Amino acid sequence: MHSSSLIVVVALLMGPLVVMASEPSEQLRRLFEEEWQANLREFPVTATYLGDGRYNDRWADVSLAAIARREAHQREVLQRLNAIRSNELTPAERLNQKLYRRELETELEEYPYQWHLVVLNHRDGIQDENSVADACRFISRKDYEDWLARLKSFPEYMDQTIELLRRGVAERMVQPQVVMQRLPAQIRRQLVDDPTTSLYYKPFKSFPAEIAEADRLQLQREAQAAIQERIVPSYRKLLEFFEREYFPACVPNVGAWQLPQGQELYAYLARKHTTTSLTPQQIHDIGVSEVARIRSEMERIKQQVGFEGTLNEFFTHLRTSPEFHYTDANDLLAAYTAFVKRVDPELPRVFKKLPRIPFSIEAIPAHMAPDTTTAYYRPPSADGSRPGTYFVNLYKPETRPKFEIAALSLHEAMPGHHLQIALATDLVDVPEFRKHAHVTAFVEGWALYSESLGEEMGLYDDPYSKFGQLTYEMWRAVRLVVDTGMHSLKWSREKAIAYFQANAPKSELDIVNEIDRYIAWPGQALAYKIGELKIKELRQRATKALGPSFDLRDFHDVVLRNGAVPLDVLEEIVDEWIQAGK
Known part of the structure; x- marks a missing residue:
């Protein structure tokens, strides 16, 4: 007798209490579990960030062969998923099936555009892979040995990355030169003469008491050798490839429109990031309308504070007056910390449920701060053992207005990213992919919506902090205009910067970094305003x-x-x- 027949016989004998292994609910549960585990194996750094240390000794296989294999596998999984009978699932299971199908179909739609060849930009990539150590826990000797294994296997990871970039050159899938010119300085930071000054050496500077002195010295010697023999030569190879082959092949203009199938690629990215069917032109028009609405609200506040002059003169006043800025980075960090403490007692007025996982505030690492935006959030580990982290940019504090602190903190911490993501991490009775889903339009739309809750929570207690909230809302409305402008309507970078400056009082440093971010990540910036609306x-x-x-x-x-x-x-x-x- 076949085993499947035996299950049916046993089920008939024992009555309706036995759940047959082949029924749709069990098929779906098994598929989700198998694929979650497979994804953690395939993407070890993702597992690390989720607090799962099983694969902390390796990097992902990013070779062209591995990418083709993953695409074929996803097609098989989609067939399996579609074969599961939806009409025999509970409503909750049908939602899980629908969401997973949507995720797979979106990813499969992307492959033909070859966006996976664009693996490097000035904001993220292999030049900053040392930051993975910040997500690791170094408690046991094995934790240090795992990081050593990553150091030793780094050359293969680098070779695969260069292979992808070289194929990108052949296929004309490259970034514009204006953002990639920032890369050489970032790569050179990894070219150290003294391995103990390497960013990769950071974990070996301190040890828990349980690790014996002899073991510490041995680990340090091995780390120094791996950095000298593996890490530094890998980055030398990248720098040489980048300067000789890659950068000269990068395009002189900005915008996805100039890539192969560029307009189609950008329309796809707009749909992917907004989870809507809106076209780039429709999104552009929504942006223009929102900019006009927010400008009129800004005019009202300008009159309220008694400023005599145009709105653009008011912007200049806000950008340049010393009263609106700190000169000391520690004072700026203290102001952020004080504000988030003010938020806590107000939350129960607008929320029934608050997350159990805490968050911390940290400065953006100094080596990345000049090239990145005002702040960002790193989610907690899956088990909550590592808190969420609200990173703030303390580089050039004199360019970072005090009146932005409230809106920015509401967005990145509570009740924005941290509240939403920490609550999702704690969901029960849902597959793991649901707890860690990064649907940009929802995640960023919620965070932008959270900025407006500052009004109801009594946190915009002077006209300037309210103006800061409008500045941040304007920033996201401007994104709709300039992102579609550059990537679909063939705007220049200079036109995008000028439009941003004309409509928001953000500093020039911030505006240029923002515009360059939109250049590097086509369509991602559309998600915020569309989600909030x-x-x-x-x-x-x-x-x-x-x-x-x-x-x-x-x-x-x-x-x-x-x-x-x-x-x-x-x-x-x-x-x-x-x-x-x-």
């Missing part, structure tokens, strides 16, 4: 439909309870809640 639209719809019974805390609970989902799925979830509430 959808959440605000759904809140307005619920307020109108439910009238006096509308509860803001309930609304936020409904939006957040499923983790990050595409905007059309969020709309279905909120509409069902509205109908039930009626």
